[in-house]
Amino acid sequence: MNGFFTPDLVGGLGTWVAVLLTVGVWSYAVGERTIFRLLQLLLAGLATGYLALLAIHHVLLPRLLVPLVTDAPNHPLLFPAVALVAVMAGAAWLPRRVVAPVAALLVAGVAAFALGGAIVGTLLPQMAAALIDPATGGSGVIDGFVALAITILVLLAFLHGSPRGRFVQRGAGIGRWLLIGGIGAWFGFLLVSRLSLLVDRVAFLLGDWLGLLR
Amino acid sequence: MPSLGLLLVLALASLLPASDAVQLANPDATRSDELRGVVAGLPPNALVLVGFDPDLGTYGEIRATVRAALDDLIAHGARLAFVSFTPEGRALAAAELDRMRRAGQGALIADLGFVAGSEAGLVRSVADVVPADAVGAVADSIRARGGAMGAFTLVLVVSGGDLSARSWIEQVRPRLPSISLVAIAPTFLEPELAPYLRSGQLHALLATLRDGVAYANAVPVDQSAVTRRPISALPMLAGMLLALTLMGGSALRRLARGAPRGAG
Numbered sequence: 001m002n003g004f005f006t007p008d009l010v011g012g013l014g015t016w017v018a019v020l021l022t023v024g025v026w027s028y029a030v031g032e033r034t035i036f037r038l039l040q041l042l043l044a045g046l047a048t049g050y051l052a053l054l055a056i057h058h059v060l061l062p063r064l065l066v067p068l069v070t071d072a073p074n075h076p077l078l079f080p081a082v083a084l085v086a087v088m089a090g091a092a093w094l095p096r097r098v099v100a101p102v103a104a105l106l107v108a109g110v111a112a113f114a115l116g117g118a119i120v121g122t123l124l125p126q127m128a129a130a131l132i133d134p135a136t137g138g139s140g141v142i143d144g145f146v147a148l149a150i151t152i153l154v155l156l157a158f159l160h161g162s163p164r165g166r167f168v169q170r171g172a173g174i175g176r177w178l179l180i181g182g183i184g185a186w187f188g189f190l191l192v193s194r195l196s197l198l199v200d201r202v203a204f205l206l207g208d209w210l211g212l213l214r
Numbered sequence: 215m216p217s218l219g220l221l222l223v224l225a226l227a228s229l230l231p232a233s234d235a236v237q238l239a240n241p242d243a244t245r246s247d248e249l250r251g252v253v254a255g256l257p258p259n260a261l262v263l264v265g266f267d268p269d270l271g272t273y274g275e276i277r278a279t280v281r282a283a284l285d286d287l288i289a290h291g292a293r294l295a296f297v298s299f300t301p302e303g304r305a306l307a308a309a310e311l312d313r314m315r316r317a318g319q320g321a322l323i324a325d326l327g328f329v330a331g332s333e334a335g336l337v338r339s340v341a342d343v344v345p346a347d348a349v350g351a352v353a354d355s356i357r358a359r360g361g362a363m364g365a366f367t368l369v370l371v372v373s374g375g376d377l378s379a380r381s382w383i384e385q386v387r388p389r390l391p392s393i394s395l396v397a398i399a400p401t402f403l404e405p406e407l408a409p410y411l412r413s414g415q416l417h418a419l420l421a422t423l424r425d426g427v428a429y430a431n432a433v434p435v436d437q438s439a440v441t442r443r444p445i446s447a448l449p450m451l452a453g454m455l456l457a458l459t460l461m462g463g464s465a466l467r468r469l470a471r472g473a474p475r476g477a478g
Contacts (some may be wrong), residue, residue: 002277003281003313004309004313026221028217029218029221030217030218031328033375050301050305051301054301054304054328054330055330058327058328058329058330059330063330064444077461106317113333113334113337114333117333117381117384117385117388118384118432120384120388121380121383121384121385121387121415122380122383122384122387125413125415126409126413128413129409129412129413129414163305181294182405185405186402187400188403188407189401189404189405189422190401191454191457192422192423192450192454193272193275193400195402195450195453195454195457196274196275196401196423196445196450197271197272197274197275198221198224198278198453199224199445199446199449199450199453200274200275200445201274202221202224202225202228202449203228203443203445203446203449205225206228206229207443211245212229213229213443
């Protein structure tokens with residue numbers, strides 16, 4: 001049981017709708033394109049409607065309109081925020097000298113936000129964790145050196161267009177193969193992930209709908 | 215029609231009785247034990263924040279594991295507060311909260327809703343995570359502890375492609391170093407999140423199907439928890455064998471086509 005539907009009439013109706021949609025999507029497997037396209041449009045329409053409602057109820061009303069109307073003096077930052085949005089919305093017809101600084105401000109702000117987190121939260125702690133600590137014993141040291149060697153070789157694979165010696169070129173070749181191996185392993189994870197989703201859908205049809213699975 | 219054939223094979227394999235010869239659960243229960251250890255170490259009435267942001271597309275893979283974790287937390291006396299930072303996560307959180315209320319767990323959970331802004335919203339929530347309209351004993355307990363993320367003993371991040379435990383580690387942990395993070399993620403996020411487990415930034419991680427099934431099997435099943443059916447092993451085996459056969463056949467055909475060119 002997926003547990004999302006109640007055992008009453010409404011739940012039964014929900015199960016039937018889910019079954020029809022699932023079978024409709026799978027009709028693509030036997031070459032039926034029209035139903036599949038209709039369901040794509042249905043998904044896009046539902047997602048857009050849901051996102052619009054979410055934006056109205058969770059962002060526009062409580063965070064913008066209500067504070068502006070009821071308590072504007074205590075929310076001074078909302079006015080420049082509204083101005084920023086107005087500039088971005090009118091970017092097509094406003095002069096470039098107005099739009100460019102605003103766009104630069106937004107892009108730089110978002111980039112600094114993400115980059116700061118990546119450096120403080122990932123890069124530095126991961127570098128610290130990758131330091132070879134002799135106290136961890138033989139296997140820890142070997143792991144550390146293997147990780148270091150793979151990292152250097154993969155980084156060499158990203159050297160494009162710069163002058164290379166024979167040694168660096170060979171290292172870059174090995175790095176490319178290591179990269180392909182890594183991507184292949186990730187593909188394997190992805191395959192398992194997607195297959196499990198298909199098995200889950202089959203189990204939904206056989207169990208929740210037909211009641212053939214316990 | 216290879217796709218139709220795959221569906222039929224999976225259906226047949228699903229209908230066959232389960233056999234002990236085919237096990238999906240990982241026999242190495244280290245990951246599962248780590249999460250169970252974190253949950254078992256919670257103090258009584260602990261407040262646990264559930265960052266619920268899975269994808270609609272991949273939630274089916276981790277649903278049984280997530281429900282087992284929620285059952286495990288509640289069985290250990292924890293009170294749960296759900297918050298989402300992605301629209302898809304919010305839709306699934308609403309469905310799960312509804313399911314839990316129907317199962318009689320309503321008094322132990324709080325709905326902190328959707329916070330817009332993705333990672334920016336995540337950062338904003340570090341200082342204030344309880345919306346003004348949140349009601350109930352659990353929401354009041356969080357407010358009594360300051361209403362910030364620091365009020366929680368543990369954060370369980372249910373990850374998806376848009377916002378994973380990585381965002382929590384990058385944006386929340388530097389601002390709240392004492393926070394204890396555990397995560398459940400679909401298999402494709404395993405390579406991204408495993409380094410954080412090794413570095414200690416994550417205290418537990420279930421990010422492969424096999425570890426998830428091992429965990430779900432380890433958590434005792436309540437009579438009411440009939441909605442926790444893990445992915446079956448036999449159809450997974452059949453599907454993997456079919457996929458390997460298709461890939462092997464494709465590689466052989468490629469080699470056969472390439473041989474004359476090489477010889478020429």
